[in-house]
Amino acid sequence: MxxxxxxxxxxxxxxxxxxxxxxxxxxxxxxxxxxxxxxxxxxxxxxxxxxxxxxxxxxxxxxxxxxxxxxxxxxxxxxxxxxxxxxxxxxxxxxxxxxxxxxxxxxxxxxxxxxxxxxxxxxxxxxxxxxxxxxxxxxxxxxxxxxPLVFQTAWRMLMTRADVEPGETVLVLGASGGVGHAAVQIADYAGATVYATGGSDEKCRYAEELGAEAAINYEEDDFADEIRAITGKRGHQTTSDGPSERRRSDDGVDVVVDHVGADTWSDSLASLAKGGRLVTCGATTGHAPETNINRIFWNQLSVLGSTMATPGEIDDVLERVWDGTFExxxxxxxxxxxxxxxxxxxxxxxxxxxxxxxxxxxx
Incomplete structure (x- = not known):
């Protein structure tokens, strides 16, 4: 062969x-x-x-x-x-x-x-x-x-580890990549308001096609500043069932999906609202970033690691790929x-x- x-x-x-x-x-x-x-x-x-x-x-x-x-x-x-x-x-x-x-x-x-x-x-x-x-x-x-690999990874990150609820806000970094494009769709499916980052205006438009409400070109703008500005204007999020129990009214999102690593780590933490969760599955730009520990404990942040998925989680997400729910x-x-x-x-x-x-x- x-x-x-x-x-x-x-x-x-x-x-x-x-x-x-x-x-x-x-x-x-x-x-x-x-x-x-x-x-x-x-x-x-x-x-x-x-x-x-x-x-x-x-x-x-x-x-x-x-x-x-x-x-x-x-x-x-x-x-x-x-x-x-x-x-x-x-x-x-x-x-x-x-x-x-x-x-x-x-x-x-x-x-x-x-x-x-x-x-x-x-x-x-x-x-x-x-x-x-x-x-x-x-x-x-x-x-x-x-x-299989990217959708199971994104599913476990959002649905199991971060436990995203309807009405929450989620920021997905690198939304044009494999895990990123899966995460945008899964977060949207979970009922979250989704924001994303991309390295060009074209990639940002692509993220919005997949379900992101807004996308930030990180080559032109500081995405942490942009996210705080966007979420500060939005205030307390609601769903058809009323306000989300987890949503804070301060600037920032509830969940950041970061598979980039060192280059984005500080801005990912800075993009979170108080009580927010950062979930990571990889570090393509480096695995040993500097971390502002003060921000983590003062803002009651959670950092969650995630790798692949269980067989049951794989079945759950692939069922939705096979039937066309996810593209x-x-x-x-x-x-x-x-x-x-x-x-x-x-x-x-x-x-x-x-x-x-x-x-x-x-x-």
Missing amino acids: DAVKFTDHGGTDVVEYGEFPDPEIGADDVLVDVKAGALNHLDVWTRRGMPGLDLEMPHVPGSDGAGVVEAVGEHVSRFEPGDRVALTAGRYCGECEYCRHGEEPQCVNYHIVGEHVRGVHSELAAIPEETLVAVPEGVDWETAAAA VRIRETLPMSETARAHELLENREGFGKVVVRPDSEL
């Missing part, structure tokens, strides 16, 4: 596409004929190399993908050849105290397909049964491949032989939504 691969960490020049040994499936594995894969910033960081990440080389990346079941291991019971499936990326040990209590994202042995182990940007992939979900007929392969935006679809270009699209923040790659044999 052909696969995307790299043998060393580095720039986009280390990314290759070519012959690779066919995968061997274990008793709990499903062999998938991959029809499409999708990229995340995780692929960029894996390619560059992260502290503590020890990969078997050559490494096949890819934490998002979808295709048709070719064969199954002897212990597999949920799928059979011909089924349409998509990868959900996260693997849990099923044995530690967190798994036994149903808190899979906190599993002490948790790891991600494509980051810690071989990924799915290849013509064939052997995938553990537990990391697959069924894809209904009628859902195109680009959508099936691009939805997966695809910025570009490329052959896997052009995966280096796909990495550049993410690194240069070009376009809106997800970047999809398909095996050259599928095009």
Whole structure:
């Protein structure tokens, strides 16, 4: 088979596409004929190399993908050849105290397909049964491949960790990216008033198309100043059922979704109203920002970490993707032989939504 691969960490020049040994499936594995894969910033960081990440080389990346079941291991019971499936990326040990209590994202042995182990940007992939979900007929392969990782991440951030309620206000940073464009739609679905940031006027218009009431071009304006000005004018928020119990009348939003990291951290905290919650799932611009601790304790702020989602949460959000409630935006679809270009699209923040790659044999 052909696969995307790299043998060393580095720039986009280390990314290759070519012959690779066919995968061997274990008793709990499903062999998938991959029809499409999708990229995340995780692929960029894996390619560059992260502290503590020890990969078997050559490494096949890819934490998002979808295709048709070719064969199954002897212990597999949920799928059979011909089924349409998509990868959900996260693997849990099923044995530690967190798994036994149903808190899979906190599993002490948790790891991600494509980051810690071989990924799915290849013509064939052997995938553990537990990391697959069924894809209904009628859902195109680009959508099936691009939805799971970002939508499960955004769903858990907003619906579980931040517990957003109708009538609250939510600021989503980087609304044109994968997690960002999912978070705008989910926050709007939850009944919140949504604000967003984008790096251009075009990206801001895109965020408003997805459900944001207003979007701020952070290349031109300080988004924290703009948010305080907007929310100060709005005052106490109401819903059809009356005022939200959580909404404060002071400047700022109730929830900030920050997956950017060091470059936005201070302004994210400054954008929160008293009692507000900052929820984060990543740090693409750096993981060690300076923090004004005074602001956190004086304003009674909460900082919430979030990673991926539980199987039940994945089912909840993907049901709404499959039925069209949420839209997966695809910025570009490329052959896997052009995966280096796909990495550049993410690194240069070009376009809106997800970047999809398909095996050259599928095009």
